[in-house]
Amino acid sequence: MRPACRLTAFLGLVILVVALSTATAAAQAVFGAITGTVTDSSGAVLPGATVSVTNIRTNVTKTQATNEAGVYNATNLIPGIYRVEASLSGFKTAVVSAVTLEVNANQKVDVTLQLGPTAEKVDVTAVAPLLQTEQTNLGQTVTQQQIEQLPTGRNLFTLISLAAGVSQQTTCDGCGNNGNLRINGDRPRNQDYILDGTTMTAPVFGGQAFNPSVDSIQEFRVETNSMSAEYGKAGGGVLIAVTKSGTNAFHGSGYLYNRSDQLNARNYFEDPTKPKNPFDQNEFGGTIGGPFVRNKLFFFSDYQGLRIDASNPVTGIVVPNAAFRSGDLSALCTADFDAAGACANASQQVRFPGTTTPVPFNRIPAGQISPIAGKFLDIWPQSATPGRNPGTSELSFTLPSENALNRVNSRIDYQLSSTDQIFGVFHRQWGRSISYVGNLLVGPASQQIGRSDDYAVTLGWSRTFTSNLLNNFRLAQMHRIGHRTNPGQGSTSASDFGLQGIPNCLSS
Known part of the structure; x- marks a missing residue:
């Protein structure tokens, strides 16, 4: 050979x-x-x-x-x-x-x-042993009862911080889907999230790529140390979630949760002379599970829908006042001007670009203001509220947002024989969001549309040959589609402002 x-x-x-x-x-x-x-x-x-x-x-x-x-x-x-x-x-x-x-x-x-x-x-x-001697791993299991009774905010992964050795910085930006979540000091991108045996870790920043409904989860576990070699992919903690399976009895549930500005207190930063910012959130769905064939074939499925129409107050945004917009920058000079229009404080003197020639009285001639800049100023918001610095105004407004998200989780378990067990799980979530970037403009020029369509499939077949010999076959795939448009895409382009030589990538 x-x-x-x-x-x-x-x-x-x-x-x-x-x-x-x-x-x-x-x-x-x-x-x-x-x-x-x-x-x-x-x-x-x-x-x-x-x-x-x-x-x-x-x-x-x-x-x-x-x-x-x-x-x-x-x-x-x-x-x-x-x-x-x-x-x-x-x-x-x-x-x-x-x-x-x-x-x-x-x-x-x-x-x-x-x-x-x-x-x-x-x-x-049955008496639970005081010491676990069958495994060396350290961690904590969150049971179905805890998931149902603890205040999760309808988000399963808010319970991660209950485990020992876990810290979380919820306001961290770009630190994974669960904030700057650290397990025994690791980094979020070093953790592994497993759903029904399939890795569902989001790329780049870490965290979970899927956020299943809390009604679909049997329980989940946070492994913090001394994990089995099968989790060698993770350099930090491992989070394991398992969905519910059907039983010999049919069970189902339905729900609708609503949050509304009518029931919320006014945001402290809102203008008290105006109506409260609109907010309407509806979370709805249901579950169903039971037997296809008693003692043999079982199913469980759930659907969750989320619709959010919200707005948040934005305050203290600095914009140029009317004088600055017209080219009158004289307010920058807090000292007096001389007869020639030069500021007594040289550091507060405006000069023509590329020269040392002062602009008289810091007033830019209208003919020298770039028409491109003028077109940008046309869409720049204005405010009558005086700012703290010369030539500025402070803008306060309401920033709206919309979000629609759908989740489906389905599972089938089949006891083929006393030695063969087959299961299949399908997870999918898809949605659409509308936001306005930059905390400055509200309208077509700054609108950004995000879309997502993710799914994960897991198939497993376990066969027991003897009491100490078995084969586990697992096949899984996770696919993510997530993209968002450029701000203003479809409503504006670089040529609208007179910019030349830039691809018209915002036209559609």
């Missing part, structure tokens, strides 16, 4: 071994695992005991026998509430109810069997 062929065969074997590796952890940020040891009342391990792990809400069961060390390991479990049953001939059946399994967790549940008939069942109370 040629060396190249040997190398190809060797690499193929390595990939196969990695794909079929021993599983003791929690299946790449989507599932969890329940493991433990089955013993008798004396503490001796019981090989060959039958252990069934059942999801209470879907009735999906995974059954396996303990190994020679009395250990069982049920992997690829959807986060939720489980029941663990252990039985062996000559012993009573032990039942551990209400075992809570969190995302990316390896929950240890040891079971002790007592002598007696197998048909007799003994209920055992």
Whole structure:
């Protein structure tokens, strides 16, 4: 065999071994695992005991026998509430109810069997261990109950700061979608955001590329230190979110949240002699989930719509007053002018460009004012409020904005067999926004339109061969489309101001 062929065969074997590796952890940020040891009342391990792990809400069961060390390991479990049953001939059946399994967790549940008939069942109370010995990672899980009850502002990621070691500077500009969020001192762009096993980290500044509805999330976890090697892509913290899955019962919800200027207090910076700035925000949507086939095939889907028509007061914007606009800059000279029109304070004297010749009385002749500058001044806003500095006025106005955003999240889980589990998730968000850049102009000349259309797809197939051998197949894609027009695009161009030699990139 040629060396190249040997190398190809060797690499193929390595990939196969990695794909079929021993599983003791929690299946790449989507599932969890329940493991433990089955013993008798004396503490001796019981090989060959039958252990069934059942999801209470879907009735999906995974059954396996303990190994020679009395250990069982049920992997690829959807986060939720489980029941663990252990039985062996000559012993009573032990039942551990209400075992809570969190995302990316390896929950240890040891079971002790007592002598007696197998048909007799003994209920055992599950006690959470004081120390997590199955994993080395450090972090905090935010449960579904916390997501629903804590004040999130309808934004899932506002809860990140609840984790230990997390700091946040919410007013930071250009520091990621969650402000200057730092986990144990890392940088936002070094963090990894994972949604249903798919990386959804926004490029450039970091943060999440998707912001799913809080109603669609089962729970999420913030990994802060000692993460598994599978998260080697991240140089900082890892944030893992998992969407809800369907159950054997149909469930749904609907909601509408409204915020209005009619219910808000007046902004401190608004003009009290005028009506309050308009503000109207509507957030609406719903969820639905249930079985396609009971105990087998489940679905969950949600939609969220956001419509915001808002405005904010802008105060203290400095603009030239009427005298400056006409070329009369005499106010710059706080000392007296002499008979020739020269300012007694040379530093306050205006001179013709490129020369040392003073402009008499700092008044620029109308014929020497650039017609290009005149056209810019035509769209420059004016104000009658005197400014703090010579030749200036202070402008206050209302800056409007519009935003429309839609989100859809759908998930399907299929228990193909006792050893095969398939799931698929689709996330999409699209929207349109209108804003006015520069905090100066409101109108077509400064209008900027933004559009976005993002989606992520994840497909997974898990097959369990033995109690310590499984294969996890994952295929995922994330695609982002986000662009915004140049200010004034479609309504103005460089040629409108008399500028030549500049491409007419604003015409459409």
